[in-house]
Amino acid sequence: VDEAGDRFGRLLLLGTVLATMAVEMKEAVVVADFFDQITFSPFAKQLLFNVKKEQQKTDNGSISE
Incomplete structure (x- = not known):
């Protein structure tokens, strides 16, 4: 059970990263x-x-709204 909690915690951290x-x-x-x-x-x-x-308005390839 502790291992599952650790894995879930790492998964949450990975998601935020x-x-x-x-x-x-x-x-x-x-x-x-x-x-x-x-x-x-x-x-x-x-x-x-x-x-x-x-x-899109093209001003030398840039986008402006």
């Missing part, structure tokens, strides 16, 4: 896109940033 990493990675991608360090296709922008075609 993965969620934190995902948020930090998305922030890094948004910043890199803003400074034109990376470029995305319109489809990738729609998936990553939830930006529809009507909302």
